[in-house]
Amino acid sequence: MPVVSVVFYYGDSPWDGPLTMEEMICLPDDAAELKEYLPRYKVHLIEPRNTDPGKFPGDWRLILETLRCGNHKKGNSSDKLNRYASSH
Numbered sequence: 802m803p804v805v806s807v808v809f810y811y812g813d814s815p816w817d818g819p820l821t822m823e824e825m826i827c828l829p830d831d832a833a834e835l836k837e838y839l840p841r842y843k844v845h846l847i848e849p850r851n852t853d854p855g856k857f858p859g860d861w862r863l864i865l866e867t868l869r870c871g872n873h874k875k876g877n878s879s880d881k882l883n884r885y886a887s888s889h
Contacts, residue, residue, distance in 0.1 A: 807845045811868045820844050 810816045819825045822842035828835055849868035857865055 805845065806842075807847060809847050809849065809864070809868060811849050816846055816848060820846060 808816075820843060822839050823836065826839060847865070849865050852865060854862045854865035854869065
C-alpha cells in the first residue's frame with residue numbers, strides 16, 4: 802500500500818524545512834555512498850496562504866479556508882475566523 806505524506810503548514814514564516822528523505826537524513830561524509838540507498842520519498846507541502854482552496858474538493862476546501870484565517874493559537878486572527886465561521 803502506498804504512503805503519501807502531506808504537511809499542512811500554517812506558520813507565520815514560510816516553510817524552510819526538508820521536503821525529501823534525503824534532506825531529512827544527514828549522512829556523514831564517510832557514508833555518502835549510502836545516499837543511493839535512501840528512498841526517493843517526498844513530503845507534499847501545503848501552505849494555505851499560498852494555496853487556492855478552490856482546487857480542493859469538499860471538506861479539504863473548508864479546512865484550507867479555515868487555515869487561511871491565520872494562526873489561531875496566537876489569537877491574532879479570531880475576528881477573521883469568526884467572520885468566516887459566521888458566513889459558512
